[in-house]
Structures are given as C-alpha cells and as structure tokens.
Amino acid sequence: MNDMTVMDKTVETQNIKIAAKDVNVYYGDSHAIKNVNVEIEDKTVTAFIGPSGCGKSTFLRCLNRMNDTIDICRVKGDILLDGEDIYDKRVDPVQLRAKVGMVFQKPNPFPKSIYDNVAYGPRIHGLAKNKAELDEIVEKSLRRGAIWDEVKDRLDAPGTGLSGGQQQRLCIARAVATEPEVLLMDEPCSALDPIATAQVEELIDELRSQYSVVIVTHSMQQAARVSQKTAFFHLGNLVEFGPTGQIFTNPEDPRTESYITGRIG
Amino acid sequence: MTDLSQTPAAAAPRKHGGSLLEKSSRTRKRNAAETRFKAYGIAAITAGLIMLLVLVTTIVGKGTGAFQQTFVTLNVELLEAKLDKKGNRNIEDIKKVTTFGYAPIIKGAMETAIEELGIETGLKPKELAGILSKDVAAQLRDYVIANPDQIGQTVEFRFLASGRVDGYLKGRVTRDSIENDKNISAEQLDLVDALAAAGVLEKTFNLDFITGADASDARPEAAGIGVSMLGSLFMMLVVLALALPIGVAASIYLEEFAPQNWLTDLIEVNISNLAAVPSIVFGILGLAVFINYMHLPTSAPLVGGLVLTLMTLPTIIISTRASLKSVPPSIRDAALGVGASKMQAVFHHVLPLAAPGILTGTIIGLAQALGETAPLLLIGMVGFIASNAPETLSDGLLAPNSAMPAQIYEWAKRADPAFYERAWGGIIILLLFLVTMNTLAVILRRRFERRW
Numbered sequence: 001m002n003d004m005t006v007m008d009k010t011v012e013t014q015n016i017k018i019a020a021k022d023v024n025v026y027y028g029d030s031h032a033i034k035n036v037n038v039e040i041e042d043k044t045v046t047a048f049i050g051p052s053g054c055g056k057s058t059f060l061r062c063l064n065r066m067n068d069t070i071d072i073c074r075v076k077g078d079i080l081l082d083g084e085d086i087y088d089k090r091v092d093p094v095q096l097r098a099k100v101g102m103v104f105q106k107p108n109p110f111p112k113s114i115y116d117n118v119a120y121g122p123r124i125h126g127l128a129k130n131k132a133e134l135d136e137i138v139e140k141s142l143r144r145g146a147i148w149d150e151v152k153d154r155l156d157a158p159g160t161g162l163s164g165g166q167q168q169r170l171c172i173a174r175a176v177a178t179e180p181e182v183l184l185m186d187e188p189c190s191a192l193d194p195i196a197t198a199q200v201e202e203l204i205d206e207l208r209s210q211y212s213v214v215i216v217t218h219s220m221q222q223a224a225r226v227s228q229k230t231a232f233f234h235l236g237n238l239v240e241f242g243p244t245g246q247i248f249t250n251p252e253d254p255r256t257e258s259y260i261t262g263r264i265g
Numbered sequence: 266m267t268d269l270s271q272t273p274a275a276a277a278p279r280k281h282g283g284s285l286l287e288k289s290s291r292t293r294k295r296n297a298a299e300t301r302f303k304a305y306g307i308a309a310i311t312a313g314l315i316m317l318l319v320l321v322t323t324i325v326g327k328g329t330g331a332f333q334q335t336f337v338t339l340n341v342e343l344l345e346a347k348l349d350k351k352g353n354r355n356i357e358d359i360k361k362v363t364t365f366g367y368a369p370i371i372k373g374a375m376e377t378a379i380e381e382l383g384i385e386t387g388l389k390p391k392e393l394a395g396i397l398s399k400d401v402a403a404q405l406r407d408y409v410i411a412n413p414d415q416i417g418q419t420v421e422f423r424f425l426a427s428g429r430v431d432g433y434l435k436g437r438v439t440r441d442s443i444e445n446d447k448n449i450s451a452e453q454l455d456l457v458d459a460l461a462a463a464g465v466l467e468k469t470f471n472l473d474f475i476t477g478a479d480a481s482d483a484r485p486e487a488a489g490i491g492v493s494m495l496g497s498l499f500m501m502l503v504v505l506a507l508a509l510p511i512g513v514a515a516s517i518y519l520e521e522f523a524p525q526n527w528l529t530d531l532i533e534v535n536i537s538n539l540a541a542v543p544s545i546v547f548g549i550l551g552l553a554v555f556i557n558y559m560h561l562p563t564s565a566p567l568v569g570g571l572v573l574t575l576m577t578l579p580t581i582i583i584s585t586r587a588s589l590k591s592v593p594p595s596i597r598d599a600a601l602g603v604g605a606s607k608m609q610a611v612f613h614h615v616l617p618l619a620a621p622g623i624l625t626g627t628i629i630g631l632a633q634a635l636g637e638t639a640p641l642l643l644i645g646m647v648g649f650i651a652s653n654a655p656e657t658l659s660d661g662l663l664a665p666n667s668a669m670p671a672q673i674y675e676w677a678k679r680a681d682p683a684f685y686e687r688a689w690g691g692i693i694i695l696l697l698f699l700v701t702m703n704t705l706a707v708i709l710r711r712r713f714e715r716r717w
Binding site: 064066069071072094095097098101102103104106108109110111120121124125171174175177178 | 524525593595596597598599600601602603604605606607609613614618
C-alpha cells in the first residue's frame with residue numbers, strides 16, 4: 001500500500017443530491033443489499049469500493065432504476081433524488097434515467113456513427129430543435145468527454161471502430177449529452193489500459209464541476225485518486241462511508257482496514 | 266511446499282514411462298481412437314456426398330427431358346366450309362364449332378404435308394393425326410376464335426406431338442414397348458422417323474412447361490407447371506404478409522416484454538413443440554377452421570397461405586427470438602441508460618441488429634412452406650387442374666389453384682410415364698427456387714452480420 005497516494009482533498013459541504021434510506025435489495029431469495037443508508041453530495045465524486053459480489057454495482061444500478069429490467073430484483077426502502085422518491089409509483093424510469101446518466105463497465109457504443117451515438121439521447125428527449133442545435137450538443141458533449149479532438153474529423157465513422165479507451169470516453173460523452181444531473185459509472189476503467197484509465201480519471205475529475213459522479217471501482221488506487229467521498233461495501237452492507245482521505249488513512253471499521261490493506265477481498 | 270526439498274527429482278519413480286521419443290501403449294491407443302473417429306466422420310460425409318450426387322444426377326437426368334418437347338410444324342388450311350358455314354364471321358357462330366369440328370381440318374393438314382414431302386405410308390387419316398397431341402384441336406380453335414379473319418387462309422402452326430411420339434424421340438418409348446399400346450403403332454413410328462428426317466418434326470426447348478397450365482391425363486405433352494407456380498407465389502405472399510409481422514411481433518413481446526413466469530414458459534414450450542408438429546395436422550386445422558367454419562373457398566391459395574402461415578410461424582418465432590437473444594444486453598443497457606424507453610431501445614437498437622437473423626429465418630421458413638405438400642392435400646390444392654393463369658390479385662388468392670409441390674405429387678401419381686418425366690422436371694424447378702432462396706438467406710446473413 002506504500003505506492004498508494006492519498007491526496008488530501010478538501011471536502012466542502014455540498015447539497016445532498018441523492019439520499020438512500022434503509023435500502024434493501026433482493027434477487028429472488030438472496031438478500032443482496034442490506035439496510036444501506038448513504039447520502040451522495042452534489043458536485044462530488046463518490047466512490048463505491050468493496051470485494052466482488054459485495055453489492056456495490058447492484059446499489060449503483062438502483063440509483064437510476066436499471067434494476068427494473070431484472071424481473072426477480074426487488075428494491076425496498078427510499079432513494080431520494082433532490083428529495084423526491086425515485087421509486088414512487090408516479091416516477092417514470094425513463095425520465096429518471098435522463099436525469100441520472102450511466103456509464104457501464106464494458107464500453108458499449110451503439111454500432112452506429114460516433115455522431116449518432118452522442119445524438120441519440122438528445123434526439124429521443126427532444127433537446128435540440130434543429131440540426132444546428134444538435135450539432136452543437138454533440139460537439140459540446142464530445143468536448144466534455146475529452147474525445148472531440150480525436151474524432152472531430154470522423155464523426156461519421158462507426159463508434160465501435162474506436163479503441164477501448166476512446167469508446168469509453170465516447171460513452172461518457174453520450175451519457176452527458178442528455179444533460180444529466182448525476183453520472184453513475186460502473187467500473188468504467190476495468191476494461192481499459194493504464195493510459196486510457198488515466199485519461200478517463202482526469203475526465204471524471206473535470207466532470208465533478210458540473211455533476212454529481214458516483215463511481216464503482218475495484219481499484220482502491222483509483223478510488224483514492226478520483227473521489228472525495230468513499231463508501232466501502234462488504235457482503236451487502238455499507239460498512240463505512242466518509243471522506244476518502246479518512247477512509248484510506250484512518251478507517252474506523254476493522255473490515256475496511258483489512259480490505260484496504262489487502263487482507264480481505 | 267516442504268516436500269519439494271525432501272524428494273530429489275532423480276529418485277522419483279518415472280510415472281510416464283520411458284523416453285519421450287517412444288510412444289507409450291496408452292498414447293498409441295488414444296491416437297488410434299482419434300484416427301478411427303476421423304475416419305468415421307470422413308466416411309459419413311462421403312456417403313452423404315455420394316447420395317447427394319446420385320440424387321442430383323437422377324433428377325437432372327430424368328427431369329431435363331421435361332424442358333424439351335416434340336413439335337410438328339404444319340400448314341393448316343382453315344376451311345371456311347367447316348369453321349364458318351354461314352360465312353358471316355359471326356364470333357358466336359364460330360364458337361359453336363366444337364373441337365370435334367376441327368378434326369377433319371387437322372387430318373387434312375397431315376395428309377397435305379405427307380403428300381408434299383412425298384412420304385409413302387399406309388396409314389389412314391385418323392392414324393396420321395394420331396401422332397399429334399389431343400391438345401391440337403383446342404389450340405387451333407383458340408386461334409380461330411381469336412383471329413376469325415384468318416378463316417379461309419392457310420396458316421403455319423407448330424403443333425405438339427403426342428406424348429408417345431415425344432417419348433419415342435426421347436427414348437422412353439421403343440418399338441418393343443408399344444406392342445400392346447393402342448395409342449401408337451409401329452407404322453406411325455415409321456411416319457415419325459420420316460417426318461423427323463424431313464425436319465417437320467423436331468424436339469425443341471419447351472417454354473410452355475415452365476409457363477403453362479396442367480393438362481388432363483390424356484395430354485401429358487401439354488402439361489406445364491406455370492400456373493401452379495403462380496399458386497405457390499400467391500401462397501408465399503400470404504405467408505410473408507402474415508407470418509413475418511405476427512411472428513416478429515410475438516417474438517419481440519416474448520423476448521423483451523413478457524414477464525418470466527410459468528405462463529410464458531408454457532407458451533415457449535408450446536411454440537417449440539408446434540415447430541415439430543406434422544404439417545398434415547396444420548392441413549386438417551386449415552380444413553376445419555378456414556374451410557368448414559369460415560367458409561373460405563376450397564383449393565384457394567389464400568387458404569393454402571393461411572395454413573402455411575400457421576406452419577411457418579413457429580419457425581419464424583424461434584429464429585427471431587434467437588437473433589434477438591444474440592444482441593448483447595449491453596446494447597439494451599446503453600439505450601436504457603441514456604433514457605430510452607424499452608420500446609425505443611428495442612425498435613431503435615435491438616431490432617435493427619437482429620434484422621439479418623430475422624430475415625434469414627423468414628426466408629428459411631418460406632422455403633420450407635414452399636416445399637410443403639401434405640397440408641395442401643387436405644384443403645384441396647392437390648389434384649385440381651387449373652387451366653388458366655389467374656389474372657387479378659383477388660383471382661390469384663381466391664380462384665382454385667395448385668402449388669408446385671402439389672403439382673409434382675399429382676404428376677408423379679398419374680399412370681402415363683410422360684407425366685413422370687414432368688414430375689422430375691417440376692422438382693428441378695422447385696429445387697432451383699429453394700436453392701435460390703437459401704442462397705439469398707446465406708448472402709443476407711454474411712452481408713449484414715455484425716460482430717461485437
């Protein structure tokens with residue numbers, strides 16, 4: 001753990017963007033998430049860490065109701081986005097997902113052109129009135145995804161033809177194109193090489209200025225590098241949640257310490 | 266970890282025998298088993314290829330004859346005294362002359378031709394005309410009704426020779442085989458030889474076999490597969506128009522929207538089982554529902570198409586579901602993640618990616634339906650002789666017709682070997698259609714297949 005640098009980051013008190021209260025998730029009979037309470041702040045990068053199968057991805061997918069697509073998955077408890085319960089019957093998950101964007105573990109661009117990949121979201125949400133506006137949104141999103149300079153001359157080329165790191169940044173651009181307020185990232189760098197990872201991490205840090213970012217990662221170094229808040233999950237429980245610096249240097253729970261020092265996981 | 270240092274490697278008993286350069290008996294056995302297995306595989310494939318070769322050579326050998334037909338070129342004097350006694354060219358009066366009325370004209374034409382060519386024969390006029398098809402009188406009558414102004418003129422015609430004469434030229438009928446045949450005599454064959462030598466009687470390509478209609482038992486030389494081909498075409502239109510949208514919609518619902526419970530499981534099992542139900546069962550279903558209950562016309566391609574739709578649906582549903590399943594879930598996640606609704610995700614992303622597979626399945630299903638005979642037996646599309654090609658769409662759908670495989674079956678069961686030849690010829694055409702459709706399916710799959 002000597003090579004792990006934990007930056008001293010100042011954590012300003014921010015507005016609470018997402019508040020989870022007593023969240024329980026069941027896959028059929030198995031109890032995947034147990035009584036999780038967490039408050040995710042606006043304009044902050046929150047990292048979820050923990051060993052495989054600890055429920056961090058499951059919990060992340062609860063935040064934009066992606067778990068709805070799994071028939072056997074049941075979610076109990078309240079998850080409030082800006083004070084509104086996203087599991088309320090009146091909430092349409094489609095509208096929610098426009099507010100809470102998601103980037104997946106494996107880069108998954110549509111097998112379409114780079115332009116269409118980014119333009120798809122704005123198109124279905126009617127964010128652009130005409131072609132010029134749409135062009136503007138696409139450019140802005142690709143710039144935010146830090147990929148504009150690499151693809152500006154080949155927007156008609158298929159998105160699947162890019163390299164892994166470029167594909168992932170394209171997916172981030174696609175996610176920010178719909179102007180979300182929260183960006184969920186499920187191990188966004190696990191399929192990338194170190195250089196691409198560095199680029200994506202840099203990007204995450206920039207995105208913090210506009211969005212609340214929640215990132216699931218297996219790499220503790222990554223959590224330490226990019227996040228201001230860290231939550232440690234173990235066997236479906238949220239063991240510890242606090243400022244990243246504190247979690248990595250002075251964890252309160254022995255399980256957190258064991259995990260961080262490499263004894264469990 | 267500690268045992269390593271205790272047992273020196275040299276002292277350990279060598280479990281795997283002697284030198285590596287020498288194969289152990291166990292290895293030899295394994296290698297022999299592998300060689301044997303490969304030999305079985307090659308033998309099986311060779312046997313299959315030989316059978317295919319025999320099949321193709323037989324079909325081509327026996328069927329190509331159907332594409333050639335013997336014709337006799339004759340100058341016919343359309344006698345006014347026989348065809349239009351009143352001489353006023355009234356079409357109604359001309360129509361009153363039946364095909365029997367044309368017999369003397371045909372006999373006369375034969376006599377004239379033989380006289381002109383200087384052929385000596387002891388045959389009576391009736392026997393002379395016997396080498397021509399029984400279809401000739403009808404052909405002549407149709408011509409006269411269509412061109413009444415030609416009455417009184419001499420017109421050159423290309424008449425079909427009778428099935429026996431045609432068979433004689435193709436080697437199917439020999440002088441030995443006709444000993445007990447009342448339809449043809451050795452003298453007539455002499456005449457045929459003489460006419461063939463003079464160039465009046467010759468064997469040429471027969472377009473009528475591909476475009477024409479079926480003919481009655483006595484006129485195998487006039488039978489063609491064209492009208493039943495149209496019957497098949499209209500059936501396929503019905504199948505395509507119904508099975509594709511219904512099948513694709515059902516698959517999308519089952520694959521993407523339906524909840525996973527015992528009911529959908531039951532439906533799934535039933536669809537798989539339906540694909541294995543004998544087609545004749547679908548035939549009796551069609552008879553019961555479409556004809557007996559809904560009173561749709563018998564022998565109509567519409568009913569045939571409906572029955573084949575039922576038969577093809579499971580095939581299309583199974584292949585469509587398979588190709589929907591093969592679209593990676595990450596694409597659905599990506600679409601849902603940017604806020605697409607489930608339906609948008611399916612129609613914008615999943616369906617286009619699954620389209621090549623769906624298309625391939627549909628074409629294979631259509632090809633299967635095209636070759637299906639059994640259900641058509643029960644709804645009266647076999648054994649029916651359609652004499653005219655349908656002229657309009659509704660005619661094509663509702664007028665009685667046959668289908669290609671039904672037509673082939675019909676020919677194969679008739680007594681005259683001339684029909685047998687046509688059955689083989691029909692199979693060539695049917696196979697050409699099937700090969701074309703399957704090739705199209707392969708090309709589509711190759712062309713639009715995406716790799717992730």
